[in-house]
Structures are given as C-alpha cells and as structure tokens.
Amino acid sequence: MSPRISVVADSDAWGGAEVYLSHLLRHAADSGWTASLVVAEPVADGFARRVPGVPTTVVPLARHRADAPEVRAALAAQRPDAVLVNLVDPGSNASAVTAAQATAPAAGVLHLPGDTGAGDQRRRLADLYTGFGLVLGTCQDARAQVVGELGVPRERTGVVPNGVHVPAVASGPAGHSPPRLGAFGRLTEQKGFDLLLGAVRRLVAEGHELEVVIGGHGRDADRLRALAAGLPVTFTGFVEDAPAFLADVDLFALSSRREALPLTLLEAMAAGLPCVSTAVGDVVGAVGEDVVVVPVGDEAALARAISDLLTDPGRRAEMGARARVRAVREMGSDLMARRTFALLDRLLR
Structure with a gap:
C-alpha cells in the first residue's frame, strides 16, 4: 500500500505557495504516494479547479489563531502516514502546525524567510519547528533561517527549488510592435511593481516605444494605477491562465523586492520569453546567465536592462531560447515533486 500524505494549506489568498502545492498534489502518485488535502476556505476554490479529484x-x-480544532479533526479523519504543512511565513501557521504534529510525522515547507520574533516568542516558535521531522525551504535563505534562528538540526532540513509546468511547445515572444512587456503577481509592495512603473517612465522619457501589461490584484492596486497615469500600461486583473498571459507578451520582467525562486519567472522562462529579474532569493544561482539579473530595488538598472532588450530583437530571441532550454532541463514541476517526495520518504523511515 502506498503511503498516505495529507497536505495542509492554511492560506488566506492564492499565490505562488499554493501553486507549488497544486503541483505537488498533481504529481504525488508518480512518486508512489496517495495525497489528500486540508484547505482553508479562502483558497479552496483554487485547489478545486487545479487538482480536481484529490480528496479534500x-x-x-x-x-494567526491560537488553536485549529477543525484542522486537527480533518487530519484525524484522513488518517495520513505523514502531514505536510504549507508555511506562509515562519510564525503565522502555528496552530495548523500543532495540529499536524499531533496527527503523524510532520514536515513543513517554508516559502520565504520572515520575522521569527525575539525572546519567548522565538523560543515558542523554535519549540514548534524542532517538532518537525523535516523542514523544506524553497530557497537557501529559508533553510538558513530555520537552522540558524529556530535551531532545527540541519540534517532535518532540505531545499527543493520551485518548479512549474513546462509546456511541450514554447509560445515564445508574441511579435507585437511595439514590443509588449508583461509582469504579473500580487499588487503589493513585495512585488515591486512601483519600481517597474518607475523604470517604464524612464523608458518612455528616453523615447522607447513599448506596451506594458500588468496582471494581478492586491491592496496596492489603486496606488499603482495612479503611478501608471500617462504611461502605456494596462492592468488586466487576476491572471487565471498564466500560459495565455505569457503567450501575448514579448518579454517579461520581475521587479520583486523579496522572493524565494519566483514561479512567475520560471513560467516565463518555460514559455521561451526573454526575462529581466531582480536578484531576489535563489534567482542568481538558478538562472545563470539565461536571464538578465539586476540589483533589488534599482529602478535605473531595471530600466537599462529592459532598454537593452527592447532595442535588440536578436538578443531577445537568444535570451528567450536559452531561458527555455534551462527551464526544460531544470525547472519542471515533476522534477520538483520527485525531489520533495524523496525527502518525505526519509521522513517515514
């Protein structure tokens, strides 16, 4: 009989961490596991659309609650051999973690490092994290934090980079004239869309012709629309179909201030798009020279990098082809899932 794993998604909004889990659930059987899901109401519909058929x-x-009796009861009913908890940030899912650890050998996957507090708060968090049999990070910074600040033994940690669905055929640049720059994600300070708009304003002032489409929603939407006044920028709203969004642009920009290894960048690479990214998380090590990488928060450098691609169609084509090759070789969600379940096999042993 294959081992059973219950995955806990205690999230208040859909994002890259939830996409990660949907890939993991989709590929569980390929690695010999039977998966089920315990999911918070705000993101339940997203999982129902992406992984239909998974017992949920x-x-x-x-x-942020002190106790999670509903999570505990749901896990007890699913009777898993192991539980994997999606950790939005180090401290916010404590009650779900407690419920998981009371049910079966438990693992956590931390997508971004964050505030671990101080004094008694950090000691309580350290006690919680050392109760995990395994803590995975999607970037090296996350692993370093749980080892250095929360005392998890290094041998009980691991890093598995994000992965994405890699289409059999890359859509590549759409061929718009003027070129169309795309970006999408939550419209929040973390994602740096204000920096991207500042870079676009510089490009327009220099006489560049381009169109910009920004997908997503979030608390900063109104402020960003105000910043985009007078610029050739269109806001498309939430991106339900990332491949369709990417198929309609000619180059992609990621302007984030904080990330692990952002899924939107990997999806753009898999689509065969030339990409510009800030040097967040593990981006530099993961993309090599197949993406143009600029310092975090450097609006002028972001503008220069986009300008270089706008004015050189040959380089755009070369960068897009190289990005696609790397994505096919190293960034598939099936590879991510195999690496993750191999570590979970160790948890059971």
Missing part, C-alpha cells in the same frame, strides 16, 4: 476537506482559516 475544507476548514476555516486558522492562520
């Missing part, structure tokens, strides 16, 4: 229990959001 919907529970109230427990994030």
